[in-house]
Amino acid sequence: MAIKLEEEFQELLRSLNRNNVRYLLIGGYAVILNGYIRNTTDLDVCVASDDENAIRLVRALKEFGFDVPGLDGSLFTKPKSLVRMGFEPLKVEIINYLEGVDFEKAYSNRNVIELAGLKIDLISVEDLIANKKAVGRHIDLADVEKLEKINKQILAEK
Template sequence: MVIELPPDFKEFLRLLNCHSADYLVIGGFAVGFHGYPRSTSDIDIWISKTPENVIRVVAAIREFGFDTPNLTPELFLQQRKIVRMGHPPVRIEVMNEIDGVTFDDCRSGRVLTEFDGLPVHVIGLADLRLNKTASGRPKDLDDLQQLP
């Protein structure tokens, strides 16, 4: 399946790659990649919460043009932080924790693929299922029913 990205999503993922950030695409884009294409109002990026990685992520966010005084690497070292950029349907959400799984556990099952010609890392299907189950939101439970 070919996944096309809005220009802002593509540019942000390119910058994460350029800065060697450790990340996984999760949420609706991951659900679509794994076999249930559905509409989504954003792209969800989950980052590894190591001191070295959050420095790379903040550098990518700043180069993307989102530089506010409270955007520091320390922000992403705190628990359950999300940075939102843009407005639906072109919103980018960067988070450091998700329900049901740890980044280190998901690293080995991640899938390296291409979205719109750009290499990206996507959460593996088994880990996506664990996350959706732990989240328990109605749309996550629907995703679980629809995934292969």
């Protein structure tokens, strides 16, 4: 399965890694990397909301080139924070919460994968399914159906 991650997305993830940001790749790319190939129009990242991680995240974003007025760590420590950058098909959404899943639990369950020589902290399929069920949009529930079927097949093969 050849997954193409846009160069701009790769560079953002490299910057997060270089700055030791605690993050999880979630959303459409997480669905794809967990086995269900479908279209996605953005990159969704969830970050830890503690002060130290927020400082590292701001440093990573500035290094990436997202140095806008008002960019400081408090943006990422407020409850249910959402920051959007860019436009489709190169839109990035950074959030600091996961519906239906505790970030710390999900981070400890994460899968560290490598794609095109890039290390990515990927939400586990179990936590992705729980998150998508909690969000409950039509696309999320369709993802859940496919991911559960794929996960069931994988478990049956073990």
